[in-house]
Structure formats: structure tokens, C-alpha cells
Amino acid sequence: MAKSDIQPLEFEKPLLAMESKIEELVTMSKTMNVDLDDEVKRLRAQAKGVKKKLYTNLSAAERLQIARHPQRPNFLEIVKMISPDTWIEFHGDRAGYDDRAIIGGLIELNGQPAMIVGTQKGRGMKENLHHNFGMANPEGYRKALRLFQHAEKFKIPVITVIDTPGAYPGMDGEQHGIGQAIAFNIREMARLRIPVVSLVIGEASSGGALGIGVANHIYMMEYALYTVISPEGCASILWRSADYAAQAAEALKIGAKDLLGFGMIEGIVKEPEGGAHKDPEKAGKAIQKTLLQALETLKNLDGDTLMEQRYEKFRQIGAIQETLA
Amino acid sequence: MSLRDWFAEKRNIKKLDADAVNSKLTDKELGELWIHCFSCGVNITKKEWRTNLRVCPKCNFHFRIGVSDRLEHLLADDTDWFSEIDETMTSANPLDFEDTQKYTDRKKEADKKSGLKDAIVTGVASIGGESLALAIMDFSYMGGSMGSVVGEKITRLTERALTDRLPLVLFSASGGARMQEGTFSLMQMVKTGSVLGKLHEAGLLYISILTEPTFGGVTASYGMLGDIIIAEKGSRIGFAGRRVIEQTIRQKLPADFQTANYLLKYGQVDQVIERSALRSMLIDLIRLHRVASGMEPTPLAPEKGKKQGNGSSPSGKALV
Secondary structure: OOHHHOOOOHHHHHHHHHHHHHHHHHHHHHHOOOOOHHHHHHHHHHHHHHHHHHHHOOOHHHHHHHHOOOOOOOHHHHHHHHOOOOEEEOOOOOOOOOOOOEEEEEEEEOOEEEEEEEEOOOOHHHHHHHOHHHOOOHHHHHHHHHHHHHHHHOOOOEEEEEEEOOOOOOHHHHHOOHHHHHHHHHHHHHOOOOOEEEEEEEEEEHHHHHOOOOOOEEEEEOOOEEEOOOHHHHHHHHHOOHHHHHHHHHHHOOEHHHHHHOOOOOEEEOOOOOOHHHOHHHHHHHHHHHHHHHHHHHHOOOHHHHHHHHHHHHHOOOOEEOOOO | OOHHHHHHHHHHHHHHHHHHHHOOOOHHHHHHHEEEOOOOOOEEEHHHHHHOOOEOOOOOOEOOOOHHHHHHHHOOOOOOEEEEEOOOOEEOOOOOOEOOOEHHHHHHHHHHHHOOOOOEEEEEEEEOOEEEEEEEEOOOOHHHOEOHHHHHHHHHHHHHHHHHOOOEEEEEEEOOEOHHHHHHHHHHHHHHHHHHHHHHHOOOOEEEEEEEEEOHHHHOOHHHOOOEEEEEOOOEEOOOOHHHHHHHHOOOOOOOOOEHHHHHHOOOOOEEEOHHHHHHHHHHHHHHHHHHOOOOOOOOOOOOOEEEOOOOOOOOOOOO
């Protein structure tokens, strides 16, 4: 993507204005043959400082905007980057439907086969409608489970890629048991006797994320988020107005660093400054490296150990107090 | 009912109301003696209402009930008992959460209002001669929301069921995951879901009873993982909230959407059952599955803090 095609976010605009001012000065000095080198140098250093400060001190709401950036690399784009030669999609739940919000198939990571399953957000309105904005129905979770079990049968490691605002809140979903589908996936994923690695690339919201999220290792992209409810939803319930979404995002502690601090995830994948969309290829390389390392760590563990390790990881999560008798 | 009876009954209700109005009791005293049915509008004496398991004797409306009422209904025989475990557990407020109010303050209010320490009570019980691990959620504690305590208590109870080879019975009543504990709440879905996987693998019975209301992360984890799933009459059960769905699909939903009978119609639950039939069905289900596997009831002795059954006519005294 050419730099000029990147859609800036609101909070990036002052920085961009500064950068274009510098470019203007450079052109001016050339056309008018004036020496502005010192001035340009000073401004460039200043802009660099501003940029660094901007991206290291992002608020939760600003990180949320990066995680939801319309040009952020989506699941299938990442598949293409990490496995350029192999992508064999497996369709359908074998019970009447092929959900397009959850997609899965076989890839090759440095020559190693892996079953990859992820929620797909589209690029642009048409694609997004096709993929239902990454919001899956029960059938999507049942397809995912079918692929996990296929992987287990052939001892293929599983990678799940999460980017979803949640399961689709629709009428059909309730009729077809969205709650049951997610619950069943959680239970069955916990019992898989193969390595399972999960990567959150954008937003991982609520049970819709967990339906493909029970993994031995969980990684998050630097600007990704993992949350029990969307900040907007939380704000409209607890603050009685979605206008407080920024406060809710802060209070919910949903950033990659927060989750690492809680011991819920194994690592953070560094992103290009300002987000993966600024340099998707670089982001893709970092993702590939992380996934390869994770699979390497889990490769030699037997099925029972993998299952027990995954169980213990989640068993420990909770913050309680007790008075001992 | 003949028309004559119907009028007679109408007169009767009016007369009762008139008695209430003419009595010299204060509103507060009246409120303690009478209860108003939200569904059909009649006034019922608290005593009659309690004897009828908090179900309106006129229209069969099932009132939402909490842990102590539920236990009272389940421990109907003198020989029945319930022995609570992990009764001191409270949340440690992992996010130091504050919205318009501090989480710690909300919890204090909930403690006071409900007389509980969190939205669930767990323990072992003997009901109708059957031993079981029993968990009951309470909607009056922060909307029955599931945080670390609910997740941990269910997990420990399931581990107890595994050790003692007990069937597990869990009454859900919850608006979903507790937002104030963020991802700690969310991950309880995995914790409970995976320990139930162990119970499943061990071949033990899990009966999930969905009561008014059961939603969100509770539905999408232990709520829908029962070998047998029973919905109590009149309960609303779902994953997403009705309003959220209406806003998303931009259409009005049918009146019966997400009711117990709606779920039955779409194959999501095994039975919709009235409160009066619940206890005996539970005993039958546990017994039949036990007999099929050639087992005697696990001998259990009540531990400290045992709550004894109080005979077949509930007295209404608080059990918790």
C-alpha cells in the first residue's frame, strides 16, 4: 500500500499536518533555491519526537481505532503472507451451511502443515457484507470444531486467528443455538490433544472470540484488544450512554499489555509504528515468526500434556479472596 | 370454570382487596403480608404464595426466585439436606474497576441487598435420597453476573463431583459475564467449560437448569453444556439481549422470542418444566442415570453449615 493511500485516524491528523508542512518547505527550498536545510532538519527531529510520543502514549480508545482500522490486515491477507504457496480452504458445517465469517483450511508454515481457522472481516462494504463483518453464526463455530477435530485426527497443529466484534446477534443464531455452539467449542477445544495457538489480530470480543480461542498459547498484536464486551456496549449499560466508550475502554483494561500483565497471554507481536496497516508486510513477517516459535515450543509435547497444560492455563485465571477456616 | 364460578371468584378477589384497604395496617405491614402478581394482577397472601413455591395460584406465573427460596423448595423432605462449600469466597476486584460507581461499592450494596457474598451458592446435597453436587445462582446479586467467584466456585464444585463421583445440578440465573472484572470474567467461560469437559469424560451426569433469566456468557458456557438441559417455565433464555438483536436486524422480534417455550420449539432444551414438578423430575433423572450405571448413591455426610429440609410444607423461614 502506498503511504498516501493510508487513511489517517483523527488523532494522527496533527502529526500528518506537521509532516506535510515539512514536505512543503523542502519543495519550496528547491523551487526558490533557498537554503532551509537547518530549519527542515530541526522540524524533522521535532516531528519524530511528536510521532514517538503519540504512538507510545495512545489511549485505549485510540488503540481501539487502530485495531479497527479499515485497512488493517485481515485474516485471509495474513494467511497469504504467512503461507504464500499453500491455502486449501475447507468449507461448511456438514449440516446445511457454510458460514463466511469463520473460515478455515490448511496452510504450510515453513514446510509444516497447520490447520488455520479465523474470523474474517472484509475489506470494503461488499466484502464485509459477505463476511458479515466477522460476526459468526452457530454454523461457523460448528464448522470450526469440525476442522479442529480433523486436525486432531491427523495430528496437525491448530492456529486460530481472532478479529471479531462478537458472535452475530441475530434471530437465526438464537434459534440455532449460538450459546450452545460457543459453549460446546470451548469444552471440546479444551480437550484437543494437539497444539493450539491463538493470535488476536484486531478485536477479540466476548464469547464470539472464545468460541475459537481456547489455546495453549495466545498472542496478541500490539494494538489488538481482548474484551468481555465491546467498550460501546459496556458504556451503554454501566454509564447509560455509548458516549462513554472511551472511559469504558480504559476501565476494562483490554490492551495486549494488560492481558500479558494478567498472565492470560503468552506474548505480544510488535507492530510497525502506528499499526500493522502502515506496513502489512513487516507485520506479516512478525506474525509468521511468532507462530513458528510457538509451534516449535509445543511440537514435542504429547497429547495429554498439551491438553493438561491448556487446562491449567485457564484453570488459574480468577481473582478471589477467601477467609480460611 | 363456569361463568358463575368466574364471577364468584372475581367478587372474592375484590372482597380481599377491600379487606386490605379497610384494615388498619400500614402499607409496609400489608406489603409483608400480601404479594401482587405482576402477570394477572391479583393479590395473594404471602403464605399461600410461599406454599405454592412462589408461583401465582391464579395464573401460574412463576416469580423469579433466589438461592434461599430455591433451596427451600428443593429440600422439601425432612431427610433432605444441603451443605455449602467455599462459602467465604469473594471477588478480589482485579481491575480496580470504576464506572459511575466503584465496583467495591456495588459489591457492598449487593451483599447487603441479597445477604450473599456473590451470585452463586455451591455445595453438596442429599435430595430424595440422591446425593448430588448442587449450584444455585442468584439474580439479585448484581444481576447474577459471572465473575471470578462464580467461575471458581463452579469449577471447584465440579472437581468435587469428579472426586466423589457425584451428579452435578446447576441452576443458572444470570445476565451474563460481569463487566467489572473484564477479561477475568470472560475467561471463566473457558474455566467452567473445560472442567465440565472433564466431568463429561468421566461419564458423570450434569443437569443444567436454566431459570429466569439466563443470558450471555453463562448461556454460552456451562448453561448450554448439560447432558440434560431443562428450562423452568416462564424463563427467558438467550445469548444476545433482545434489544441488541432488534437494533442489529432492524426488525421487531416475536413476543415469545427467547422464552423457555421458544427454545423448546427450536430444539435447544430437553424440557420446559413447572416449578412444582422440578424436584421430583431431578430426583428421577439422577436415579435413572445412577441405576443404569449400576451405582448406589454416593454416601455423603453433611459438613459444617448444613441446611436441613423442613418437611413437605415449606415454612418460609430463610435457609441461607
